[in-house]
Amino acid sequence: MKYVDEYRDGEVAQGLAQAIAAEVRTDRRYNFMEFCGGHTHAISRYGVPDLLPPNVRMIHGPGCPVCVLPIGRIDLAIQLALERGVIVCTYADTVRVPASGGLSLMKAKARGGDIRMVYAVTDALMIARDNPDKEVVFFAIGFETTTPPTAVAIQQARAEGLKNFSVLCCHVLTPSAIMNILESPEVRELGTVPLDGFIGPAHVSTVIGSRPYAYFAEEYRKPVVIAGFEPLDVMQAILMLVRQVNEGRAEVENEFTRAVTPEGNEKAQRLVSDVFELRRSFEWRGLGEVPYSALRIRDTYADFDAERRYGLEYWPVRDNKACECGAILRGVKQPTDCKIFGTVCTPETPMGSCMVSSEGACAAHYTYGRYKDYEASAT
Amino acid sequence: MTNHVKKGYARPLDITHGRVDMSHGGGGRAMVQLITDLFARHLSNEYLAQGNDGTCLPLGKGRLVLSTDSHVVSPLFFPGGDIGGLSVHGTVNDVAVMGATPLYLTAGFILEEGFPLADLARIVESMAKAANDAGVKLVAGDTKVVEQGKGDGVFITTTGVGFLPDGVHLSGDLARPGDLLLVSGSVGDHGVAIMSKRENLSFDAPILSDTAALHGLTAAMMASGATIKVMRDPTRGGLAATLNEIAHQSGVGIHLEEAAIPVKPEVEAACELLGLDPLNIANEGKLIAVCAAEDADRLLAVMRAHPLGRDAAVIGRVLEDANAFVQMKTRFGGRRMVDWLSGEQLPRIC
Numbered sequence: 006m007k008y009v010d011e012y013r014d015g016e017v018a019q020g021l022a023q024a025i026a027a028e029v030r031t032d033r034r035y036n037f038m039e040f041c042g043g044h045t046h047a048i049s050r051y052g053v054p055d056l057l058p059p060n061v062r063m064i065h066g067p068g069c070p071v072c073v074l075p076i077g078r079i080d081l082a083i084q085l086a087l088e089r090g091v092i093v094c095t096y097a098d099t100v101r102v103p104a105s106g107g108l109s110l111m112k113a114k115a116r117g118g119d120i121r122m123v124y125a126v127t128d129a130l131m132i133a134r135d136n137p138d139k140e141v142v143f144f145a146i147g148f149e150t151t152t153p154p155t156a157v158a159i160q161q162a163r164a165e166g167l168k169n170f171s172v173l174c175c176h177v178l179t180p181s182a183i184m185n186i187l188e189s190p191e192v193r194e195l196g197t198v199p200l201d202g203f204i205g206p207a208h209v210s211t212v213i214g215s216r217p218y219a220y221f222a223e224e225y226r227k228p229v230v231i232a233g234f235e236p237l238d239v240m241q242a243i244l245m246l247v248r249q250v251n252e253g254r255a256e257v258e259n260e261f262t263r264a265v266t267p268e269g270n271e272k273a274q275r276l277v278s279d280v281f282e283l284r285r286s287f288e289w290r291g292l293g294e295v296p297y298s299a300l301r302i303r304d305t306y307a308d309f310d311a312e313r314r315y316g317l318e319y320w321p322v323r324d325n326k327a328c329e330c331g332a333i334l335r336g337v338k339q340p341t342d343c344k345i346f347g348t349v350c351t352p353e354t355p356m357g358s359c360m361v362s363s364e365g366a367c368a369a370h371y372t373y374g375r376y377k378d379y380e381a382s383a384t
Numbered sequence: 385m386t387n388h389v390k391k392g393y394a395r396p397l398d399i400t401h402g403r404v405d406m407s408h409g410g411g412g413r414a415m416v417q418l419i420t421d422l423f424a425r426h427l428s429n430e431y432l433a434q435g436n437d438g439t440c441l442p443l444g445k446g447r448l449v450l451s452t453d454s455h456v457v458s459p460l461f462f463p464g465g466d467i468g469g470l471s472v473h474g475t476v477n478d479v480a481v482m483g484a485t486p487l488y489l490t491a492g493f494i495l496e497e498g499f500p501l502a503d504l505a506r507i508v509e510s511m512a513k514a515a516n517d518a519g520v521k522l523v524a525g526d527t528k529v530v531e532q533g534k535g536d537g538v539f540i541t542t543t544g545v546g547f548l549p550d551g552v553h554l555s556g557d558l559a560r561p562g563d564l565l566l567v568s569g570s571v572g573d574h575g576v577a578i579m580s581k582r583e584n585l586s587f588d589a590p591i592l593s594d595t596a597a598l599h600g601l602t603a604a605m606m607a608s609g610a611t612i613k614v615m616r617d618p619t620r621g622g623l624a625a626t627l628n629e630i631a632h633q634s635g636v637g638i639h640l641e642e643a644a645i646p647v648k649p650e651v652e653a654a655c656e657l658l659g660l661d662p663l664n665i666a667n668e669g670k671l672i673a674v675c676a677a678e679d680a681d682r683l684l685a686v687m688r689a690h691p692l693g694r695d696a697a698v699i700g701r702v703l704e705d706a707n708a709f710v711q712m713k714t715r716f717g718g719r720r721m722v723d724w725l726s727g728e729q730l731p732r733i734c
């Protein structure tokens with residue numbers, strides 16, 4: 006598949022690296038946050054930091070849907086599977102997220118819970134059709150890109166009169182999380198972490214458009230570049246951010262001209278707002294309660310809302326005390342600042358959210374970058 | 385008067401429409417019939433025909449190499465192969481990469497009640513062909529039947545026996561700084577073939593499993609005179625797991641060049657789609673070898689001359705590293721670690 010290689014070409018990367026090196030000012034630092042876990046993954050997997058000057062630092066943001074799922078939400082899904090005998094369908098990474106009582110969905114499965122890993126919500130619908138005598142719940146996670154398919158599934162279930170299907174909705178919103186980070190005292194008042202700009206995820210903007218970011222650019226004076234997920238996209242976005250910073254601009258720019266418009270996909274937005282409404286507040290693992298940062302199912306579709314259908318009550322559960330995910334997600338700390346990184350907390354035994362999926366900051370550093378810590382300590 | 389006495393008074397096994405039932409594992413006549421009419425028919429040889437509780441084998445010269453492997457792949461029939469051939473290749477390869485000549489196999493079958501005999505026959509035929517091609521004889525076997533829902537069609541455990549000439553010693557702890565690392569061909573084919581079938585992905589050219597017996601390739605490599613220190617077949621966990629094992633066993637670091645690692649474009653594309661890394665994906669017909677740097681060219685030429693090593697390449701080198709890290713220079717120009725997988729990437733692929 007030529008399409009893939011084209012965007013990863015080593016020579017082009019070197020050219021971009023030279024351009025970045027030529028344009029950065031040596032008398033300052035540049036701290037950019039890539040919001041999305043997909044970017045974190047690309048940066049670590051292709052070794053992008055090796056191509057950046059030492060004063061350009063990438064901070065991994067909270068945009069990994071699996072990592073930000075709070076323990077209490079996983080507990081609800083486990084409760085459905087173990088206590089209510091429901092078939093719980095979910096995306097693969099979700100099954101490893103540690104929950105209360107030493108459980109995870111994977112461990113709940115080993116205890117007899119009927120938990121199925123699916124690639125798409127349509128698979129969950131299929132399972133519901135095939136098991137009319139069982140209740141089926143789709144554990145819906147993800148940012149704006151995964152929301153429209155869930156909305157379609159709920160509409161479809163209603164159109165078909167599918168009585169045994171419902172959704173445990175944990176869909177979250179990108180702009181509210183970015184705002185939460187910008188509003189955090191470390192960033193806003195103390196200025197301990199100068200965040201100089203953001204790389205925004207292109208696939209989210211194909212849905213919501215680039216306009217929601219205009220607010221950050223204006224209100225917080227932070228440049229935003231919307232970028233695709235290939236490592237070259239990321240390099241190009243870094244170059245554009247460096248230029249904005251140098252020129253004192255704070256604008257929303259679009260590196261990913263391939264599919265992003267200011268308005269986004271209005272049809273998808275209408276679809277989402279037909280089925281979902283804003284939650285007043287939602288707990289994010291690592292960030293805590295973030296106002297208006299997630300979606301719930303509207304009253305008109307209440308039958309398909311697992312929370313109402315089973316009278317589920319959400320209980321917040323604290324993360325391990327040593328876990329520094331919150332500070333890492335705000336860019337205040339790095340994975341190696343956490344006392345239990347790589348000892349108690351590893352990808353096999355994740356203690357906190359950033360270690361769960363390969364897109365999380367701690368897992369990415371553990372899997373792709375920990376050798377550098379040894380090199381650093383040797384010199 | 386016509387003679388109504390027929391041979392054995394037995395109703396032949398209905399392979400076309402029949403299914404495995406509990407009696408096929410019960411130790412009675414039905415079990416004997418399944419063994420003689422299906423297994424022995426395809427797999428028999430002078431040793432299996434001994435028909436005793438154990439098989440008596442002549443001892444060859446040198447040392448014995450033993451390896452055992454259970455196969456639980458789902459689906460049982462996948463693009464490029466099936467569980468039957470796979471169960472032979474998997475074990476033959478484990479013996480072959482020790483530098484040994486694989487000679488004998490044993491096979492244990494766990495069949496699920498209700499499994500179509502026609503499918504079982506296909507699997508056994510495929511085993512017979514694979515064993516024949518690999519020059520190994522199936523010398524002992526066992527069959528058990530479990531109730532419906534307690535198995536998944538067929539599970540097969542095979543054990544392989546081979547002989548290793550005195551003086552030959554390959555081992556994971558022999559890699560030394562300066563050695564070079566070779567791979568016999570494209571990585572990730574098997575796991576992606578299974579996955580694309582499971583997820584119903586369709587590609588212009590279907591991705592086929594690379595399942596194959598490597599005894600011929602290993603024999604040619606051993607005969608080349610090159611100083612080979614380690615050979616492994618990177619099955620579950622893929623290249624990444626195998627290289628980490630070697631790095632740890634030998635207490636060395638390994639540096640890979642991503643651009644040198646052969647990956648088929650369609651495998652690359654499927655991995656992209658499924659969010660997988662080809663380096664973590666299982667192979668069933670590939671091997672990696674660590675050899676002295678000065679012998680690498682000669683070894684590479686021998687590998688490329690063999691049909692199963694046509695795309696062989698030097699993909700990295702061994703160097704000193706007390707932490708035994710496997711690192712890679714990415715095609716993009718950066719560096720990263722190549723780590724063991726955490727959790728499972730693809731369940732039930734072999």
Ligand code: SF4
Pocket residue numbers: 325327328329330333340343344345346347350351355356357358359360361367
């Ligand atoms: S290493 Fe684990 S516990 Fe520490 S911050 Fe990362 S996820 Fe949290």
